[in-house]
Amino acid sequence: MDYNLALYYFDQCPYCQIVLRKIKALDLKSIELRNTMQNPEHAQKLVSDTGRRTVPCLYINGKPMFESADIAAWLEKNKDDIK
Ligand SMILES: N[C@@H](CCC(=O)N[C@@H](CS)C(=O)NCC(=O)O)C(=O)O
Structure with a gap:
């Protein structure tokens, strides 16, 4: 399955950094970043x-x-279906 993904975040939020680090570690390129x-x-x-x-x-x-923990776990689980 292909996923359409958008992350609402801002840089100063430590919980957002957990997710952003996961995105980087998994080298996910297709997630739209929406800075609130x-x-x-x-x-x-x-x-x-x-x-x-x-x-x-x-x-x-x-x-x-x-x-953040649920999002990071979801990304890890579905990484092969995310480009
Ligand atoms: N348990 C949440 C905490 C998220 C959280 O507290 N985010 C803060 C920013 S660091 C926030 O958005 N606060 C404003 C609000 O909840 O209205 C997680 O791990 O994602």
Whole structure:
């Protein structure tokens, strides 16, 4: 299965860094990075979709997943299906 992935994050968030480190370690290139500090539209989209502004949040085919540990585990598990 092919996944459409977008990560809502900002650099100063240590939980986001856990996910960003995992993305780097697995050399995943196709995840769109949506910085909620730099782009208010990303922050607004996250709030309007989920009612929360918590990052990190990984959209998997449009469905939001919160929790850095869960996101990192999902990436590890599905890495072969992510380009
Ligand atoms: N348990 C969460 C913690 C995430 C978290 O606390 N993120 C902070 C930024 S470092 C945040 O977005 N806080 C704002 C909020 O939750 O509204 C995880 O591991 O992903």
